[in-house]
Amino acid sequence: MKILAIDTSNVAMGVALVEDDIIKGEIVTNIKKDHSVRLMPAIQSLLKDCGVSPHELGLIVVARGPGSYTGVRIGTTIAKTLAWALNIPIVGVSSLEALAANGRYFSGVISPFFDARRGQIYTGLYRYDGGQLECIEDDRIVLADEWARKLQERQERVLFIGSDIPLYKETFQQQLGDFAQFAPPSLQLPRPGELALLGKNKEKADVHTFVPNYVRLAEAEAKWLAKQKGENKDGDGNSISLNDLK
Amino acid sequence: MNHDIYVLGIETSCDETAAAVVKNGTEILSNIVASQMESHKRFGGVVPEIASRHHVEQITFVIEEAMNQAGVSFQQLSAIAVTQGPGLVGALLIGVNAAKALAFAYGLPLVAVHHIAGHIYANRLVADMKFPLLSLVVSGGHTELVYMEEHGKFQVIGETRDDAAGEAYDKVARALNLPYPGGPHIDRLAHEGKVTIDLPRAWLEEGSYDFSFSGLKSAVLNTLHNAKQRGEHIDPKDMAASFQASVIDVLVTKTVNAAKEYNVRQVLLAGGVAANRGLRAELERKMAELNGIELVIPPLSLCTDNAAMIAAAGTVLFEQGKRADMALNADPSLELA
Ligand SMILES: [Zn+2]
Numbered sequence: 001m002k003i004l005a006i007d008t009s010n011v012a013m014g015v016a017l018v019e020d021d022i023i024k025g026e027i028v029t030n031i032k033k034d035h036s037v038r039l040m041p042a043i044q045s046l047l048k049d050c051g052v053s054p055h056e057l058g059l060i061v062v063a064r065g066p067g068s069y070t071g072v073r074i075g076t077t078i079a080k081t082l083a084w085a086l087n088i089p090i091v092g093v094s095s096l097e098a099l100a101a102n103g104r105y106f107s108g109v110i111s112p113f114f115d116a117r118r119g120q121i122y123t124g125l126y127r128y129d130g131g132q133l134e135c136i137e138d139d140r141i142v143l144a145d146e147w148a149r150k151l152q153e154r155q156e157r158v159l160f161i162g163s164d165i166p167l168y169k170e171t172f173q174q175q176l177g178d179f180a181q182f183a184p185p186s187l188q189l190p191r192p193g194e195l196a197l198l199g200k201n202k203e204k205a206d207v208h209t210f211v212p213n214y215v216r217l218a219e220a221e222a223k224w225l226a227k228q229k230g231e232n233k234d235g236d237g238n239s240i241s242l243n244d245l246k
Numbered sequence: 247m248n249h250d251i252y253v254l255g256i257e258t259s260c261d262e263t264a265a266a267v268v269k270n271g272t273e274i275l276s277n278i279v280a281s282q283m284e285s286h287k288r289f290g291g292v293v294p295e296i297a298s299r300h301h302v303e304q305i306t307f308v309i310e311e312a313m314n315q316a317g318v319s320f321q322q323l324s325a326i327a328v329t330q331g332p333g334l335v336g337a338l339l340i341g342v343n344a345a346k347a348l349a350f351a352y353g354l355p356l357v358a359v360h361h362i363a364g365h366i367y368a369n370r371l372v373a374d375m376k377f378p379l380l381s382l383v384v385s386g387g388h389t390e391l392v393y394m395e396e397h398g399k400f401q402v403i404g405e406t407r408d409d410a411a412g413e414a415y416d417k418v419a420r421a422l423n424l425p426y427p428g429g430p431h432i433d434r435l436a437h438e439g440k441v442t443i444d445l446p447r448a449w450l451e452e453g454s455y456d457f458s459f460s461g462l463k464s465a466v467l468n469t470l471h472n473a474k475q476r477g478e479h480i481d482p483k484d485m486a487a488s489f490q491a492s493v494i495d496v497l498v499t500k501t502v503n504a505a506k507e508y509n510v511r512q513v514l515l516a517g518g519v520a521a522n523r524g525l526r527a528e529l530e531r532k533m534a535e536l537n538g539i540e541l542v543i544p545p546l547s548l549c550t551d552n553a554a555m556i557a558a559a560g561t562v563l564f565e566q567g568k569r570a571d572m573a574l575n576a577d578p579s580l581e582l583a
Contacts, residue, residue: 037574040343043350054350069298073302074343077305077343081306084306085351208307209303211299220289220293
């Protein structure tokens with residue numbers, strides 16, 4: 001089966017074509033340019049290079065967030081529209097899980113992360129167990145300081161992965177000391193090939209109702225909800241996240 | 247006669263997720279609109295991030311419904327037309343990328359459509375367009391007079407220098423404590439009230455077809471404020487009637503003057519505010535005085551945002567050989583050209 005994997009959830013853009021267990025091709029760029037302009041041409045060129053027509057595809061796997069709202073929506077929209085048009089299934093994979101896959105040979109826990117501005121990061125905690133990637137702490141948005149303190153309590157080695165390492169290296173190092181390990185540049189970008197392979201074994205989603213995982217509510221909605229509750233404590237709508245509402 | 251042209255239109259520029267199939271640029275086979283108005287009501291206006299989220303939720307449902315109702319297969323389509331702009335960028339992106347994915351999956355030509363061109367072409371779904379023509383486009387985001395010499399050729403001869411007419415309606419409605427969206431409420435109240443308050447009309451320079459509504463809006467707000475200070479009561483109905491009279495006076499007078507100067511055969515009304523009964527009635531009355539110029543006003547469902555109008559405009563562009571490629575991007579401030 002031919003799988004097309006798409007990731008535009010953050011700055012890096014990734015597209016992969018995987019057939020059975022062979023990665024036929026990957027395109028990865030890490031530049032701040034419009035995903036909306038570049039994603040379809042990348043898919044077009046990758047399939048053309050591999051000599052595959054869209055109608056030969058059997059599955060679409062997409063990184064469904066967390067990440068940039070706009071980026072995640074572009075990937076999700078193209079993925080679900082393609083899946084619907086081609087009448088093939090769609091699978092969504094956490095953008096963080098796809099990034100965590102780069103830590104395959106690490107024996108401790110893995111914290112993939114993306115900057116979410118104002119000292120916050122999108123992250124979760126993962127671990128390889130018998131070659132299987134497991135999520136041990138759900139994806140979330142959290143203050144990097146707070147996350148570092150939480151990890152410190154574990155007293156085990158943590159591998160941080162992501163191209164935003166330079167922004168938070170000091171924070172993590174200060175809190176975790178030698179427990180903090182950092183992925184080198186060659187392992188900081190999510191591999192769309194990993195995304196395809198992760199998605200292959202996951203449950204298929206309903207195409208029509210498939211939506212990104214934004215992790216948090218739109219700011220206006222969070223504020224509105226807080227107002228309804230009459231407890232707009234700090235005036236910051238971001239204090240309510242989707243996690244809190246579950 | 248060549249074979250029939252079927253175009254799928256997609257429109258997501260604001261808070262409506264819409265898809266439609268149009269045959270030969272004139273015949274609606276399906277016209278599906280999923281409105282998000284209920285969702286935005288509680289915020290008193292369209293919240294861009296929330297609009298974008300809803301578009302992702304609705305997009306394939308709406309397209310599927312449009313294809314099913316039309317009873318047309320992708321193989322039968324000649325092209326896919328999509329709104330490229332102007333509008334909310336995050337909202338536009340959903341339509342543009344869905345359209346690109348569909349065009350790619352089926353190897354179909356892709357046509358990018360200007361939202362205002364769509365509003366104008368809504369008229370072609372109810373009447374033949376006779377050139378040269380003039381179109382008055384009035385909506386929440388636009389107030390424009392567009393002159394057309396032939397199909398697909400647009401010349402903006404007048405536009406708003408500040409607020410769009412629809413924006414002024416919304417702001418005045420808020421000042422009168424009317425629910426969102428305020429336009430229809432003002433229109434309703436205006437019919438019950440009397441023009442008792444003298445409000446300004448911005449004619450601008452001699453011969454200009456541009457518009458300006460911010461002065462009028464401020465005058466309404468000031469009048470309300472001053473009355474409140476003095477403890478006087480202003481009947482909202484009379485304020486609505488006076489405000490609406492001022493807006494309509496300017497819109498209709500400039501349209502009629504331009505129609506005469508440009509010697510057009512037809513005047514088209516387009517955009518969401520075309521639903522306004524007061525505007526329709528006054529334009530009809532004034533146009534009747536001009537012999538030989540036909541006035542076309544589409545039904546309400548085609549005045550507000552929809553995708554049939556995008557498919558209709560897209561059909562003409564498709565026939566003229568206009569094509570977009572896979573690098574097509576949303577353009578929130580696209581110019582009409
Ligand atoms: Zn519109």
